Amino acid sequence: MSPVGGFPQLKAAVEAGADAVFFGVNPARGAGRQDGAGFHARAKVGFEAEALPEIMAGLHRRGVQGFVTFNVLVFDRELRDAERQLIALAEAGVDALIVQDHGVARLAHEICPDLPIHGSTQMSITSAEGAEHARRFGASRVVLGRELSLRDIERIANQTDVELETFVHGALCVSYSGQCFSSEAWGGRSANRGQCAQACRLPYDLLVDGETRDLGDARYLLSPGDLYALHQVPDLVRIGVNCLKIEGRYKDAEFVALTTAAYRQAVDEAWAGLPLGITPQQERDLEQVYSRGLAPHFMAGTNHQTVVRGRAPRHRGVRVGTVRGVTERGVLVDLSEPVRPGDGLVFDPANWRTPEGREEGGFLYGLWHNGQPVEEVRAGAVYELRFGRGSVDGARVRIGDPVWRTHDPTLAARVRPLVEANDAVYTRPVQAHFLGHVGQPPALTLTDEAGHHATATLPEPLSPARNRALDESGLREQLGKLGGTGYHLSELSADLQGAGFLPVSALNALRREAVEALTDLRGQAPERRTAARLDEVLAAQTTGTVAPAPRSAARLHVLVRTPEQLDAALEEAPDSITLDYLELYGLKPSVERVRAAGVPVRVASPRILKPTEQNLQKFLLSLEAGILVRSGGLLEGLQGAGAAELTGDFSLNAANVLTARALLELGLTRLTPTHDLNARQITELASLVGPELLEVVAYGHLPVFHTEHCVFCRFLSDGTDYTNCGHPCESHRVALRDERGRTHPVMADVGCRNTVFEGRPQIAAAHLPEWQGAGLQDFRLEFVHETPNTVRQVVRLHRAFLTGDLSSAELDAALAGLSDGGTTEGSLFVPHDFGMLDALPIL
Numbered sequence: 001m002s003p004v005g006g007f008p009q010l011k012a013a014v015e016a017g018a019d020a021v022f023f024g025v026n027p028a029r030g031a032g033r034q035d036g037a038g039f040h041a042r043a044k045v046g047f048e049a050e051a052l053p054e055i056m057a058g059l060h061r062r063g064v065q066g067f068v069t070f071n072v073l074v075f076d077r078e079l080r081d082a083e084r085q086l087i088a089l090a091e092a093g094v095d096a097l098i099v100q101d102h103g104v105a106r107l108a109h110e111i112c113p114d115l116p117i118h119g120s121t122q123m124s125i126t127s128a129e130g131a132e133h134a135r136r137f138g139a140s141r142v143v144l145g146r147e148l149s150l151r152d153i154e155r156i157a158n159q160t161d162v163e164l165e166t167f168v169h170g171a172l173c174v175s176y177s178g179q180c181f182s183s184e185a186w187g188g189r190s191a192n193r194g195q196c197a198q199a200c201r202l203p204y205d206l207l208v209d210g211e212t213r214d215l216g217d218a219r220y221l222l223s224p225g226d227l228y229a230l231h232q233v234p235d236l237v238r239i240g241v242n243c244l245k246i247e248g249r250y251k252d253a254e255f256v257a258l259t260t261a262a263y264r265q266a267v268d269e270a271w272a273g274l275p276l277g278i279t280p281q282q283e284r285d286l287e288q289v290y291s292r293g294l295a296p297h298f299m300a301g302t303n304h305q306t307v308v309r310g311r312a313p314r315h316r317g318v319r320v321g322t323v324r325g326v327t328e329r330g331v332l333v334d335l336s337e338p339v340r341p342g343d344g345l346v347f348d349p350a351n352w353r354t355p356e357g358r359e360e361g362g363f364l365y366g367l368w369h370n371g372q373p374v375e376e377v378r379a380g381a382v383y384e385l386r387f388g389r390g391s392v393d394g395a396r397v398r399i400g401d402p403v404w405r406t407h408d409p410t411l412a413a414r415v416r417p418l419v420e421a422n423d424a425v426y427t428r429p430v431q432a433h434f435l436g437h438v439g440q441p442p443a444l445t446l447t448d449e450a451g452h453h454a455t456a457t458l459p460e461p462l463s464p465a466r467n468r469a470l471d472e473s474g475l476r477e478q479l480g481k482l483g484g485t486g487y488h489l490s491e492l493s494a495d496l497q498g499a500g501f502l503p504v505s506a507l508n509a510l511r512r513e514a515v516e517a518l519t520d521l522r523g524q525a526p527e528r529r530t531a532a533r534l535d536e537v538l539a540a541q542t543t544g545t546v547a548p549a550p551r552s553a554a555r556l557h558v559l560v561r562t563p564e565q566l567d568a569a570l571e572e573a574p575d576s577i578t579l580d581y582l583e584l585y586g587l588k589p590s591v592e593r594v595r596a597a598g599v600p601v602r603v604a605s606p607r608i609l610k611p612t613e614q615n616l617q618k619f620l621l622s623l624e625a626g627i628l629v630r631s632g633g634l635l636e637g638l639q640g641a642g643a644a645e646l647t648g649d650f651s652l653n654a655a656n657v658l659t660a661r662a663l664l665e666l667g668l669t670r671l672t673p674t675h676d677l678n679a680r681q682i683t684e685l686a687s688l689v690g691p692e693l694l695e696v697v698a699y700g701h702l703p704v705f706h707t708e709h710c711v712f713c714r715f716l717s718d719g720t721d722y723t724n725c726g727h728p729c730e731s732h733r734v735a736l737r738d739e740r741g742r743t744h745p746v747m748a749d750v751g752c753r754n755t756v757f758e759g760r761p762q763i764a765a766a767h768l769p770e771w772q773g774a775g776l777q778d779f780r781l782e783f784v785h786e787t788p789n790t791v792r793q794v795v796r797l798h799r800a801f802l803t804g805d806l807s808s809a810e811l812d813a814a815l816a817g818l819s820d821g822g823t824t825e826g827s828l829f830v831p832h833d834f835g836m837l838d839a840l841p842i843l
Helices: 007-016 049-061 076-091 102-111 128-136 150-159 182-187 230-239 253-271 280-289 411-419 472-479 504-523 534-544 563-572 587-596 615-622 632-637 657-664 679-689 711-716 765-773 788-802 808-818
Strands: 020-023 065-070 096-099 117-119 139-143 163-170 205-208 211-213 226-228 243-246 318-326 331-335 344-347 360-369 372-374 382-387 402-407 428-437 443-448 453-457 487-497 555-560 576-579 601-604 626-629 646-648 668-671 696-700 703-707 734-737 743-748 754-757 778-782
Touching (some): 007 020, 128 139, 128 150, 128 632, 163 253, 182 703, 472 487, 555 788, 563 576, 576 587, 696 765, 711 734, 711 743, 765 808, 778 788
Parallel strands (some): 020 065, 065 096, 117 139, 139 163, 163 243, 555 778, 576 601, 601 626, 696 778
Antiparallel strands (some): 205 211, 318 402, 331 382, 344 360, 734 743
């Protein structure tokens, strides 16, 4: 499956042999999201809704499926428009929807049961339980997290019959998809809404125990290389993965053509049991067209030393050499790859000067060797590279700098047949059956790989042959002339009775008529029945909910991450304490301490559970404490397990009433809304769900990145993973300092995954009166690196507000005084033009 951002990429994907393409659709003006965009995660690209029926018909005529991305969280104010677009997409004949929002997935399935739903990678699915959870909401296929190894994928495939899709090529997010809030925290732009600001591609300083650590040439310590799993295709085919997905809807047609063609070849060879036949030139072309450094990364197993190289965050292309010196007119380079005039080269400075400064480079003008100009070069020798006047400042180039070819002008010639083809390049197989009985009209039936079949019949009966009669050899020659049609003849059968004769012109006309009939048949939209179901779904959910609890006094729930913070929390005797520890060993004694103090206790689960980590569920259950559930897979696994009180956390991404109610139906006592909602939207959600069913975070640090990549292992050890890293996370405090000078703590969880937290606490003080007025009564205070004294003070200040001894403004000011870096309203900020509660369109 290939990425498509526009018509050039669409053409390239089809001609290069994609079985399916995926793209976004922008709805008619005034019919999309609140911000005017479509319900897809690449707002700058996609097709207009009016063009969709013809796009789908064109794809189907070529035997290609079209999957539409509906992969953003949908807000309550948008559900009416979302329903209208879902109906339009189903009626336009799309082959599947790729959906992130669980409630919207269920709604889409209700609207059109015949329309397949695929769970997006933003559902954070990393286990068979996660796949089954998505199936519960209507998904027949799930896109697995990119952090899984081949062994993980195989384990999942052995435990579920849900169709599996994996990424095999393209950009890697450092954070688990669906679990990144950096854009929300630092720019008011939600990655779960298709507005990623790519904060992971920025440089950071590393602070270890408060001291700056020299990173050498790796300041881009959250910027991973690109995924390249071409050599893993045979294993993925063997495992039974249903779809291999290429990332890159912002990439150009050349990228789409080259990657699609390479993976098409790899799949066909693996399916036929042949070895991978990709040539070194093809591999260089894949690296040349776009690459931050290609590798299989997590798919080949965890190695934290290689996932993030950290020298640069952008396209590098192919490394062609190393700087050996600078001359008056050029740069001396030890070439590892041939280069030629016209190549675009860049000298990689890494961090020896400010990374924000421009890199030196330009188009190669000429090459010199031993004082003489040369046209042919060989790898392994030093050449003087000369550029246009003033394009390269030699003073900014140093010995040892890598040299990269970012542009190869010869690449266009190799890819042109795919991106500029007038006739069909990649063809689909058809079977032909010729019926030729003398005295009866001859007929030709063509059948494609999907089972579509069309028959063409000549008006005149087949005449007896005077000389050469029709035979299978002659029929194969004429009926196989399918050039430009998008088909090739894979099999021919003939039912011949009598020695018949048919002119070549008549046989060609029969073939053309059959081809046209088959193509028209393939292009027809599927017959589907759709119906608006939002009101029925809402009514059904309301009928099944528990009667609202009576209003009671507000409750404070405290989440701590260290035993020292626990000591302070116990002194304050909150309404519950949640333990979110790095190590499991300290959990049981701490649970017993909290229980002995007469305080209800919960334990926080990891946000990600892989197939080998399911024993953690048994351990959590053995504690006989409440569980703060952070993953859909765990929630699925806990069904019928007899767990104590379950609370759904923000990472379940409940952004609307449909998702919230559906999750609550799975045994949750309360649910924390996603951090993608602002304070007013949380108020509105409370009015739709019931305020007694929500638990909101009033104080905490936004978890901006949640990543499989371990900063501790990468920079504080020489190890590759937890088995040999020495566990520096247990003995060191680490933080990242951004370009504005703000520091953001990093913590590891029990699965060795890192969370980077916003350094400033996000506080809801300004919104607490509105929340209380809406009936919200469960407020959580979450701590990261706070001292025990700060924990005590934060709890006391919030209690003083709730008892009426402190105003919201006084609470705001007091909390700001406790934090050296100040506080932030963060994702809770409500824009001035945001509508009031009575504007909710689904009430």
